[in-house]
Amino acid sequence: MRVVLAGWDVRGYDIPFPCEYAGLVEIDKLPALYARCDAALVLSCSNLSLLPLELMACGVPVISNRAPYTQWLLNDENAKLADPNIQSLVDAVVEVLETPAVAQRIQHAGTAFAEATSWEREAARMAEGLAELAGKQP
Incomplete structure (x- = not known):
């Protein structure tokens, strides 16, 4: 397995496994980088970015x-969602990488989800959420 890290320069961190550093990637080159991946582990401890949606759109x-x-x-x-602990996350990664039927099911559902999503749809969902927090209907 090869791990690819993209984004800021992490070479100064103590990463205890071999990995490829893609660094900052130009936006027009991201789909090609994503398409090379058999799976993507995207963790969030606060708010989720749109990275998972971008990966889904690329079939990852x-x-x-x-x-x-x-x-x-x-x-x-x-x-593939896992409890936020090391063993559960490792088990999830292994299951996706070693069980083609699981990877294919997630890939197809993710791609379909990404194709059905738009900025307008997401903006409407956000407006609904904010209105709900404010106790009003949009």
Whole structure:
């Protein structure tokens, strides 16, 4: 297995496994980077970015931690969700990488979800959530 890390320079961190550092990747080159991946582990401890949606659009099975702040976008159909502990996350990654039927199911559901999503739809969902917090209907 080869791990690819993209984003800020993490070479100064003590990463205890071999990995490829893609660094900061130009936006037009991200789909090619994503398409090279058999799976993507995207963790969040606060708010989930749109990275899982980008990965789904590129046909990559997404693995993430199960939490209220991830489940506004991810569910057990379009991603492999695991409890936020090392063993559960390792088990989820291994299952996706070693069980083609699981990876394919997540990939197909994720791609379909990404294709059905739009900025307008997500903006409407956000407006609904904010209105609900304010106790009003949009």
